[in-house]
Amino acid sequence: MRTMAFTEAIDDALAQAMVADPSVILLGEDVPMLRRNLLVRFGSRRVRGTPISESAFLGAGVAAAMAGMRPVVELYMVDFLAVCMDALVNHAAKVEAFSGGRWTAPVVVRAPCGGGYGDGGQHEQALWGWLAHIPGLTVLVPSTPADAGGLMLAALRHDGPVVFLEHKLLSEMMLEFLGSGGRDTVRFDVPVDGARGPVPDRWEPAPLGRSITRREGTDLTIISAGVGVHRAVEAAQALASEGISAGVIDLRSIAPLDRSAVCDAVARSGRMLVVDEDYEGFGLSGELAAVVLEAGISCRYARVCTRTTIPYAPDLERRTLPNRERIRDAARRLMT
Amino acid sequence: MRTMAFTEAIDDALAQAMVADPSVILLGEDVPMLRRNLLVRFGSRRVRGTPISESAFLGAGVAAAMAGMRPVVELYMVDFLAVCMDALVNHAAKVEAFSGGRWTAPVVVRAPCGGGYGDGGQHEQALWGWLAHIPGLTVLVPSTPADAGGLMLAALRHDGPVVFLEHKLLSEMMLEFLGSGGRDTVRFDVPVDGARGPVPDRWEPAPLGRSITRREGTDLTIISAGVGVHRAVEAAQALASEGISAGVIDLRSIAPLDRSAVCDAVARSGRMLVVDEDYEGFGLSGELAAVVLEAGISCRYARVCTRTTIPYAPDLERRTLPNRERIRDAARRLMT
Amino acid sequence: MVASWWSLYPPMLRSRLFEEAVARLWHDGLISGEMHLGTGEEAIVAGVVTQLRDDDAMALDHRGTSAMFLRGVDPALLLWELLGWPNGLCGGMGGHMHLYSRDHLAASSGIVGAAGPAAAGFALAAQVRQSDAVAVAFFGEGAMNQGMLLESLNLASTWRLPVLFVCKDDSWAITTPSERTRGGLLGDRARGLGVPAVVVDGADAMAVWTAAAAAIDRARRGHGPMFLHAHCVHVEGHFLGYPLLRLVRQPLREVSTIAGPLTRSLLRWHGAPWRERLAGLQEVLAAVWQTLRDPRRARAHDPVWRARQKLCSEPARLKALEDDVNQEINLLLARAMAEVPA
């Protein structure tokens, strides 16, 4: 057992994978500096800096994967996928279908996501539910260092395109780079258990499409991913003091979705509260409602999501992203 | 009262708007030929052909709208939005929020969508639920010539970005251009009431975010948009002969969503069947489930959507897109 | 290995006859959707594809059927795919815009410009493996306005990727004459992105072959990408049933449906001043005229015909060759169409 920071764990799992499989390569803007520890170990043929040309290098990553490589293509932030979405939506996600199942594009797209450090609406989006809408894409959102490393390994073993999202509030390194910039005059609401934690000495791939119960609870089931999981657990602790027993499920994988775990838990508690940092409408929170209804489960339902473009001002930002207070209030309303 | 084809109606409404408002301009690939009737009337300053540079001309349309124009930016197909999504997601949709409500981008993106004529998975997507996920975007999907013209006028009056989707199976012109190519050796399953119909002598803007009931029914409520509405009505007719009374709601506007109409109908019938040509997961069908559950309505629920990349082969394509048989079977299961 | 007209004419003729067969199936309604054929660009496709090695890769656009055929993909699998049969190359899932052959490292895309990043990616894989395989991207001049293709030229040059970018310039993007939408020259554009460029007569298979041979050799030796700019004519226009050609070929049937609304709209109250209206009309008619009397449609510009001319000096050998090709294609069709799927 070792202890690692979130991003450290991902890079450590990557190193293990790069030793085992020479076809694993990394590319993206500033990757030589951001992944310098991997660069000095694996060399610049496998760890590559790119121009600010996401459409070209993501598209190239997709084709390289089709040619047998295992590229990890880094976007600076998931928000910037918007400039190169075609490579994912119309190519990576469709190769297997178009080829009649004869060809796949096992590319891993690694991108920091999420807000809470003051970069504003073009740099703090979650978008995991948006990406999960496209058939053929696997979307992973780890909430702990152990899951982050294990899911990265699983992504590299998966025979199709995977979007691996790295929440910036959990990434000491990203937060230092983008948030504080070396200042000790700023503070962020970082979930400690997510930012640093125990990791195995040797990485094993985590199962894809399998959620994990972070907290047992009988009155209602809170379902979330990423930073939301930690907010939910804290809210659940507070709710316990009010006599409300809230369970928390960490999806970890948005697509494929762990339907059975969700249905079992909600069938038992009879109440589902979705906490989703991604936008509220037409996304994860809706899909979970459909999954439960399709299973013929009737339940009380509420969601705490991001409803608008994320504001820059710290206090507005705090109120816009799902926070403990909103989760607690929603849970209370579900109980009445 | 006049009778018009689907695309004819849209262009007729556009002409009316262009007469009334000199700031309405059209741009896109092949627009001089595709909208030649508007070109010869309004001139090449307002009706412009573009290079195959969606990111540049959609982004330009957004800024032109900010500068007081009312641009209608045409994409050849909604699928190609993937190459220029940034202009919509990170700019058009966010200008109002970023500017603190002081500035908006009233651009109309007009794009053919949908399948059923054999172009395959990169050219037949619906994507309306995908677009509706982004706060700040209005997404319209008309199913009749009258709604098409009225909604185009409404889009041009709206003070924010609007995506206006024109289903190719309803567009005689697009179907002739892309589907038959002048052949009388091919047939398409075209909903007649959608392809041609009565339109007002003078266009009035249709209300945004307001659905319309296409058929009354007491046993279950079928909710759909675009071509799906016509498939649903036909299925409902067949179901009637089995003694099942199915109502059909045509959403017309995906975002904003007519929550109250949906909730009222489903609360009455107790059964909701979503027919959505867009992808099943994390989209419209899920959002409708959430809307109903949020309203505290318990109902039986099923959905008939597109679950995979759309195949090229005609029979595979037919089975993948929502069709009468699948709708009828789902309705029957909801009744048992 | 060097090429000769005797080695280049057969593939061109095979491609032409194969695509003419496809055209018949399309007109008979057995192939659905759009159909973009390469008839008219055989010299470019044959001049490049015939010298690829087994481990080389191809990234194709919406017009890739001929390249797949000449690359050696089983033509029956191609036909069945276009027919949408389950025994097709992609089980009927792709169709002609989405032809994929893993064995040939050949991938198509209906997204204009996507061949650029794809070829760069195939070349990247070869470079990482330190093999001397190359990747070819085929695309049209219209695609040279698509950001992802421009980006990939720069990416290929900064990484010195072994890519041959082949621009098949028919000077049209569907109904848009490309000179109306292009600033500067495509060769300069490529050079400004770090990729050396050569212009070659796309109707001269030998010229294409020679230029491509040099570019491919250069790429194999690790000197990076090249941009090949070759002009051509698409005999059938953008796709089968191309409206502007129908207008020319069946004026009676087509003109009426178009002329009526056009003139009515031209004469409607309210709108632009006359000068602007007529300029607009001029823009429409210009496209029609250009199609109608496109000198490039003359037989003298047909690459297949031109290649054949070089061989007329040996009529007997030529006839034997053509008989073989004809028979091959006829047998192929007979064989393919016989196997109707269950």
Add this chain to the structure above:
Amino acid sequence: MVASWWSLYPPMLRSRLFEEAVARLWHDGLISGEMHLGTGEEAIVAGVVTQLRDDDAMALDHRGTSAMFLRGVDPALLLWELLGWPNGLCGGMGGHMHLYSRDHLAASSGIVGAAGPAAAGFALAAQVRQSDAVAVAFFGEGAMNQGMLLESLNLASTWRLPVLFVCKDDSWAITTPSERTRGGLLGDRARGLGVPAVVVDGADAMAVWTAAAAAIDRARRGHGPMFLHAHCVHVEGHFLGYPLLRLVRQPLREVSTIAGPLTRSLLRWHGAPWRERLAGLQEVLAAVWQTLRDPRRARAHDPVWRARQKLCSEPARLKALEDDVNQEINLLLARAMAEVPA
């Protein structure tokens, strides 16, 4: 109206002092997130912005605060916005990467390259209205690899849009030296897209002003876009707290945290052969050295200092001018910080 050093020095100094004040607020933790300042590019911004007309437009990237300030946006509104106060320019919704002023037709974006399409759109509106207003796009050399910007150069040239594309080339994209990711020359790139290009010393406000004046005049007369390529140095690096500068400025504090993991990883079993590892290390160190001893950081290259040199001949007038500017900025700060929001 023509410019003189007496007319160009004040705006540059004002911008410098304003941004230095912003930097202090950021270091004090009153401004959250990243902060990309324009200190070092004042000659380019002032040389262009000071000659814009009320009806002209500006499209800015993530580094637009100085341009907004010099364009005449109320500096108190700017400060309040950066502070995230409700009385800010955008009610605290945007922050420094998303500054919008409708009155000034000025829009920013944190998406690299987005200034290109935006400027084209502003110019399109002017052209449709048949006004002679122009639009300016400010962006960095790194953005010249972004497809949408390349596309918009071509769009502007084919439509002859009145756009001035201003490339502020600091030769860095965050931690990436741009020569490593650029093929060809940016001027050739613009020309290959149909846009004439001029290179100008970005530290010489007068040279920038003169080149911009010609380009703007040309655009107003309907002759289309121009590309202005100006080199500069960002004194504070990519953003405040730029790691490579911190490494240089506080080696004791920073080096340890970086050197440890780096050397450990360099020496780990399994990985590339030594040659490749050392090449990788070299790549990292090169970026650090280049930052450490960047000759361009010398005062002689500071555009504000260089402008000041031209005015030393009249010390009294210069002192008066500088006292005024100092006082203006101090008053501004006092006034702005006094109005703490409810």
